[in-house]
Amino acid sequence: xxxxxxxxxxxxxxxxxELAKELGVTRQTIIAIEKEKYDPSLILAFKISKFxxxxxxxIFIYPGD
Amino acid sequence: MSAKSGTILKILSIFxxxxxxxxxxxFITGLWIVGLILANIYIIILAIILLIPLSTVLYIHRDxxxxxxxxxxxVVVEDERTQLINEKAATMTLGIxxxxxxxxxxxxxxxxxxxxxxxxxxxxxxxxxxxxxxxxFTSRAYYTRKY
Numbered sequence: 001x002x003x004x005x006x007x008x009x010x011x012x013x014x015x016x017x018e019l020a021k022e023l024g025v026t027r028q029t030i031i032a033i034e035k036e037k038y039d040p041s042l043i044l045a046f047k048i049s050k051f052x053x054x055x056x057x058x059i060f061i062y063p064g065d
Numbered sequence: 066m067s068a069k070s071g072t073i074l075k076i077l078s079i080f081x082x083x084x085x086x087x088x089x090x091x092f093i094t095g096l097w098i099v100g101l102i103l104a105n106i107y108i109i110i111l112a113i114i115l116l117i118p119l120s121t122v123l124y125i126h127r128d129x130x131x132x133x134x135x136x137x138x139x140v141v142v143e144d145e146r147t148q149l150i151n152e153k154a155a156t157m158t159l160g161i162x163x164x165x166x167x168x169x170x171x172x173x174x175x176x177x178x179x180x181x182x183x184x185x186x187x188x189x190x191x192x193x194x195x196x197x198x199x200x201x202f203t204s205r206a207y208y209t210r211k212y
Contacts, residue, residue, distance in 0.1 A: 020141065021141075024141055024144070025141055025144040025145070025146070026141050026142070026143075026144050026146070026147065028146065029144050029145070029146040029147075032146060038146055038149075040145070041145050043145075044145060
């Protein structure tokens with residue numbers, strides 16, 4: 001699944017380490033999400049969207065859309 | 066507060082902090098190692114006996130085991146991705162292990178006329194594979210019911 005985590009992270013001027021700490025995950029998970037090698041769980045996707053104060057569909061793009 | 070009640074509170078805090086679980090786990094591990102080194106079955110039996118109540122305590126605290134054994138530091142060592150990796154690795158390991166022991170068992174069983182001394186090992190491998198299957202399907206049934 002495509003996502004804009006890297007874009008929003010850059011907008012908020014955060015490092016992968018800082019974002020990982022805020023979300024309670026490892027830095028490797030943030031790297032994997034940004035590289036689109038790993039699709040986060042629904043809970044983590046909601047956490048990310050809540051953290052960036054945007055809708056979940058603004059960050060994660062369903063392949064069919 | 067009296068000294069006696071202070072001591073009781075201290076003991077209770079040891080139980081609550083999980084320190085007690087850590088101490089007992091370390092003690093049982095020590096018993097296993099000493100039992101194996103000294104080849105003493107009584108020490109191993111003592112370890113098994115102690116393991117039964119510890120297993121019950123661990124089951125009760127199953128949701129906090131990560132906190133108890135890893136501590137509650139800021140560094141995240143396990144998250145949903147590592148859990149997924151563990152699940153996939155465990156499934157693959159189990160599959161490969163069962164396949165290898167079944168094939169090894171078949172080979173040993175096939176050469177039973179030439180090498181009859183290995184037949185017992187063949188049966189052991191078949192039984193180990195069967196035990197793994199039973200364990201796998203039991204845990205599958207448990208998690209199917211859970212989710």
